[in-house]
Amino acid sequence: MKISKYSQASALWLDYQKALTGYILSRVKDTDASNEIMQEVLMKIYSACCSDREIQKLDSWLFQIANHAIVDYWRRQKKFTDEIPEPSQEEENQVWRELAEYVEPLINLLPEKYARPLYLSDIEGVKQADIAEQLNLGLSAAKSRIQRAREMLQKEIQTCCTMETDASGNVIGFSVKESCEPLQRHRKKIE
Structure with a gap:
């Protein structure tokens, strides 16, 4: 740019x-x-x-x-x-707690075929083999969808949030961009 x-x-x-x-x-x-x-x-x-x-x-x-x-x-x-x-451990934990509030709404922005396996895996902690069985997928297809969903989620985070990192790349803060309407609506709900 x-x-x-x-x-x-x-x-x-x-x-x-x-x-x-x-x-x-x-x-x-x-x-x-x-x-x-x-x-x-x-x-x-x-x-x-x-x-x-x-x-x-x-x-x-x-x-x-x-x-x-x-x-x-x-x-x-x-x-x-x-x-x-460097920020204290408590400050760092607070940033992650605040960011966690936005993960589920960001997952909901993904297409259903990717959102559901990712939600089961990363939010509910279901094993990938069980996800494959639940969604009538092969294990390899379930793993592939979860991996693809993680990549898509990362792009959504970059689109909707401004991440603050330290020199080592650790997240020390974030803010929701004004242009991201779904997260702006979610932010108003939780505030």
Whole structure:
């Protein structure tokens, strides 16, 4: 993707602002510093505008910009060691609990022939051999559908959610994109 217009940069900023704010605040723990870093990130997004640079993975690119801005902040504060503070185990568990609230609605977005085997396997914990028998499928067909459903689910997650990851790729936060109406409706139900 190329950001060729300032309106694209603005739309991108609005889509990711909440997720980036949460990510930065989890690393800095200071609202004023977080706002300062957010401004740096915004300026870097705008500077990419019209640069003819192809951005392959937008999420990764944005969080990498944020991560570099955080490192720069800690260096300026002379508090940089070799690591940025990691979220606590409790914070990490909370993120996974919140994300789990959206898995079933995302599975429901899949075609039935994939959603049902995945739901039985990953939500209800039914063995694949039992799923094959229940759905009158061969074991290999059941395994194939479950694997395909997992891939489809991953795409739905990428379409509907903005995932925040640390340098190691661990999920540290997420937000539901405004453009994903099914999850927006679900979010309103659970709030």
